Amino acid sequence: MKRNFLFAWYQTPRGKLLQQLEADYLQRSITVSCKQTILQVGGLGWESEFIDCSLYKNFTILDAKSLGCPNARKIQAKAYSLPLQSNSVDMIIIPHLLEFDAFRFQTMREVERVLKPEGVFVVLNFNPWSLWVRYQYFWDKKMADSWGGHFISRSRILDWLKLLNFEVTTSSEFYLDTVKSTHGKFITRGQSFTSTAYAIKAIKRRYNLIPLTPVNALNPRLILTNSLNSPTTQLNEHE
Numbered sequence: 001m002k003r004n005f006l007f008a009w010y011q012t013p014r015g016k017l018l019q020q021l022e023a024d025y026l027q028r029s030i031t032v033s034c035k036q037t038i039l040q041v042g043g044l045g046w047e048s049e050f051i052d053c054s055l056y057k058n059f060t061i062l063d064a065k066s067l068g069c070p071n072a073r074k075i076q077a078k079a080y081s082l083p084l085q086s087n088s089v090d091m092i093i094i095p096h097l098l099e100f101d102a103f104r105f106q107t108m109r110e111v112e113r114v115l116k117p118e119g120v121f122v123v124l125n126f127n128p129w130s131l132w133v134r135y136q137y138f139w140d141k142k143m144a145d146s147w148g149g150h151f152i153s154r155s156r157i158l159d160w161l162k163l164l165n166f167e168v169t170t171s172s173e174f175y176l177d178t179v180k181s182t183h184g185k186f187i188t189r190g191q192s193f194t195s196t197a198y199a200i201k202a203i204k205r206r207y208n209l210i211p212l213t214p215v216n217a218l219n220p221r222l223i224l225t226n227s228l229n230s231p232t233t234q235l236n237e238h239e
Contacts, residue, residue: 003042003100014132017176018196019046022124025172025179025199026050026093029122034058036090039114041079041107042097043068080106084114091120096197099125099151105160112164117206121166124199126151127173132196154198166202173198 009015027050032038037058040047047069053059054071061068062075062082077083079094080103092111098104111121126133128151154171161168172181173195180195 003097006096006100007045009133014176014196018174019049021174021176021179022095022197022199023049025174026095026122026124029093029120029199029201030056030091032091032120037088038091038093039084039089040068040072040093040095041082041111042095043074044095045069047072079103080110082110082114086113087116089114089119090116091122093122093124095124096126098123098157104152108160108164112166112204115204117204119204121161121202121204122199123157124197125154125157126197127192127195128153129193130196131193154200157200161200161202165205165207167205168200168202170201171198172200 010019023046030038030051034056035058038051038056038060040059040061041063043061043063043066045067047053047059047061048071051059053069053073060073060075062077062079064076064078066074066076068074075083079097079101092115094107094111098107101107115121133151158168158171170181170183172179173192174197175192175195
């Protein structure tokens, strides 16, 4: 599915409302310092609405077609083959790219590779069960290939994150007039038919195994008090 569907959606009245909600959400989600490295995979063109590129000098947009805010630093590359060192990025944002990525699970593996331990990952996707998204898609179907299940459900993203050792901290749904969020253990896998899109925020966890070494038995250096009352000791006293 071509990503032109996304940009066409943002030009609609409902798409403009969604864009505003997502911009506010991303602005609140960027909690790292301006000296840390932020990578956005997939350009939007309106990044200036949720991040100040003059303040965040280490904010970089990676896009195969060099899309994105003109004031931001850019890397032209494929999402499923990030030209970055492992454990080098503090935060990664993927706004509506996985739906249009034929190698999306490999992209997720790349995200896990380049993100630092305890790094923040934020992903935005369309709700595949949304009636408005389906209507807009079929209205502009000439701009896309086929429905073909390209839109990804939230439950599948949660499964992928769990497989890659991410801890999901927040799951949010966009309803065009508000954003509803759930946190931690209260996150459910179900999703509303009325929400247009959803966002998931997770943290990369790195679990280190602690080797168990055998403990050698130590020879006791003190005489146990019970040994004084043993039959052998009593026999020697009578003798």
